[in-house]
Structure formats: structure tokens, C-alpha cells
Amino acid sequence: MKTLSHPRMAGLDNDGNPIEGFGETVLTPDEQRALLEARAAIRGERVQRRESYDYLLTKGIADCDECGHDLTGGRVHAEAGPNYRCQGCGKIRMDADRLEPVVAEEVLADLLRPGQHEKLLRLQQDAREEAERLAIYIKDADSRFAKLKAFRQQMVPDAYKAAEKATKDDLAASRARLRFLEQITGVPLSDPREVVGWWNTAPRAFQRGLVMLSVAKVHVLAAGGGAVDPRSRIRIDWRTSVS
Template identity: 55%
Template sequence: MARLSGYLSRRGGLHPEEASALRQATSRLFNGQNKAETCRWVNAQGYRTTLGNEWTPEVLVRVLSHPRMAGLDDEGNPVEDFGPTVLTPDEYFRLQALFVEQKSQQPQAREAFDYLLTHGGAECGKCKYDMVGTRVSGDADPSYRCPPPRAGQASCGRVRMNADRLEDTVAEAVLAELMRPGAQEHLARLLADMRAEAKRLEEHIAGAVRRFEELRGMRDALVPAAYAAAEKATKDDLRESRNRLRFLEQMIDLPIDGVASLVEWWNSAPRASQRALVRLEIAKVRVLAAGRGKLRDPRERVLIDWRRPPA
């Protein structure tokens, strides 16, 4: 178990440099500096955690909330013969009260947003880098953005679009595409193929127990490396089959008997099912820059590469 920052060991003994850094960080917190700013200062001075990592607000609070910072036990009582401490008991209790107060002032955490087009579904129209889901601030609406450039990452960071504008535009386009002549017949054939594939996968997954038993029966006849490779391949096959079946199950109940039923399905479908339909119809969504506000209609900023049925 790693030692506590500020001490030479878990039994005490001050680490002078680390203790000084933690005391200065505490003073900054008492003087109104927030935890993120305090961590930036600590890191800029070259101080690191006992694991050699940069300080983060979460780690700083966890370390400074440890009762050993003031030579106390878990009940808040002084540890006998502990020796010099990073903080005095008064400083420690004042700091805990400050953390409690700050936590009560934080806005309630917002529910995580389930993005429709992340993980390769949408790309930046300028640099073709995959867009990511993000919020500009804690209380901002979800949005898509091209991530800022950094070493080894050729993104431009210049394109952003609110999630509702992008996703509503794509959903309307997908539903309209499914209404064009011949599209529903093509989708019906795809769904029939998917149902047949799902049935085969269910049978294949059900037979996994037998395959593993047969493999274990061959264990003595195989060298250890060959057995390990065969076991891994069998597990990988089972995992991939289950993942593929989950994808198919999200699609095989899709209604194709008209616009109203399709729209009703979309409005109540789980996000995974909506995502599966979009990926079935669309190869890539490209998001253009706003052009200094010239492209106000979100449809002008969205280019869609469709998965056209073979001629």
C-alpha cells in the first residue's frame, strides 16, 4: 500500500518537501483559491503524488481529508507518539468543514447524455477527425465537437454543434430516406436476413457449453500454449457472437409498414436501437463549420454518406 503523501511512511515521519507543498495548498484553499487552481499551482512547482502522478482536485481532497494529516486516528483522536504532522488538528477540521461547504454549493450533477453519433458516427468536416460528445460547461447543453489538437492527434478543434440540432437533423434524414421508393423493401430483406442470423447466433451461443467441454477434454493432448490459444479463441468467439446478437436484437422488431409506425418506433425506441438503425443506413455524418453564422439551418451543416443498397 502506498505511503501517505507528506510522510516518509504510514507510521509517520515528515517528508519535508511534500509536507510544505500540502501546507501551502491548504493555505491557498483557505484564501479562496479553488481546488483546480490549487492543483495547477502544486503541479507547476514540480510536486507529484506518491505514485508520481500530477495532482487532481479529487486526489488533493482525498489526501487532505486523511486524519493522519493531523496525526489523528479514524475517530478523530490523536495518535500516540505520532510525531510532527502536516497540519494541525485545527487546520484539519477547518479544512474538512470547507470541503463540506463547497460540496453543498456544487450544482447537482447532470445526468449523462447518451450520444447518438459518437464512436465514429460523426466526423469533423474540416479535418475529418471523429467528433466527440461534450459540454462546454457543467450547465451547458450536450454538443458534439472536434477535439482540440495535441501531440499525435491531427484534429483541428474548430467545429462544434449542439447535440439536439445535429441528432434531430440526422434522425429526420434517416426516416425520410426509409420512406423513399424501394427503401422499405430493401430494409425488409435486411431485417429478414438479420432475423435468420440472430437465430443462428442463438444456437451457436447455446452450444458454447459443449464446445468448452470438448476443449477441456483435449487439454491433456495439447501443449499448454496451444490449449491457451484455443481457449482464448473460443472465448473471443463467444463474446463477439453475443455482441453481434445484441446488435441484431435492437433491430429485428423495427416496423416497416409506414411513416407513422416508424416515427412512433423512433420516438420510443431505446438509444441503442436508434443508434443501430442510423449505423445501418449511414456510413458517416460530416459536420461543417458554422461559417461565422452564415449556415444557420443545421441541415446546411450536415453532409451524410449513405450506405446505398447494391444496384
């Protein structure tokens, strides 16, 4: 039971936050939490629950300017607030309450610049059209698998396994791409002035969608000495297409 209690059995780091790209796990996070509670009950203790945090700039939106690795969300210790960190070189770390507001300000300010609203509308329409094509492609996945299975007896086993894996990987990538596009298409862009007010009460997924629509990448720079303006620690690549 002790081995199963280790957070990585559920794809979590030592602070209990999901490790992006971890792959298959032995337990789900809920199963791991239930196991910890069971162990604590045996010892007459209680597991302290900590509110999860929905990071705005993970999932490939922000990266480390030092090594190029995408930033992940985490906490320095159990009592610390959420922060972003690089798990590549480990040189970049920035609190979420310093990084996210300045990125949001830049995104909303960019929306109000001349010509930007029209550009985002075009990008959103491109995303909508691609999403429609992808939805049809994904719906047709069963027929592609059926066609592949029809040739199974005529193929070398290794070749069939490779083709099957490639088909599954393609389907997974298509579904991930569709989720990305759906977040972009869900952002209301009819009036850029209304979007600024909308941001404050918008669901996190839609806030992330606007960032994804506007931004190709947020590069986070290393901190200098003394009190550093968080604006000086970001460099934004603005999106020119949804590809």
C-alpha cells in the same frame, strides 16, 4: 482516495462521460460516484448530479470526416450541453442538438422514398435470420470451451492460452453483433408513415436501431465560418446490407 477519485479509474472522461473502448477499470461509474460523494461529505460539500445523456450516434454510427475516428459523446464543461467530438484528430465537434435532429430527418425522409421501405424490410429480415443463428452459436459456447479444455493436456501452454483467448474474443464479438442485430429487428416497419410518428415517442434504443438499419456511417465534416446549416456538415453512407 484522491487517486481513486480520478474519473479514469471508472473509465470516464473529465466531464463524467464514459470513454468508449476504455477497457478494464478499477471502479464502476456508480462506485466512483459513491466515492466522490463520500469525499464531499467529509468536506461538508455536496456532489452536483448531472442528468446523463443517451447519445443517438455513438457506438460507431458517426465518425470524423477528417481522420475517420468514431465520434464519442461528451461535454465541453460541466454546464455545457451534450456534444459529439473526435478523440482522434480533435478537429470535429458538434452539439448533439444540432447533429441528431438532421440525421433523424434524413433517415425518416429516406424511409419514405420509393423502394426504400421494401429494402429496409429485406435488411431487417436478414438481420432477424442472422440473429437467430448467432443466438444458437452463443448458446453452444460452453460446449466449445469444454472441447478446448479436453485438449489442454495435449497442447503447448502458449498455444492453449492463444486458443482460449481466441474463443473468448469470438464469443464477445458474437454477443456484440447480436446486440446490434437485436436493435435492428426491434424497429416496427409495417407502415413507413407510422414510423415517422413513432419516432417521436420511441425509446432511444429503437431510434438507434432504425438509424443502424438505414445508415452504414454518418460522416461529420468540419464547420466553416459563420452560421452553418447542420445539414451541410453531414455525409451519409446508406446501408445496403447488414454485414
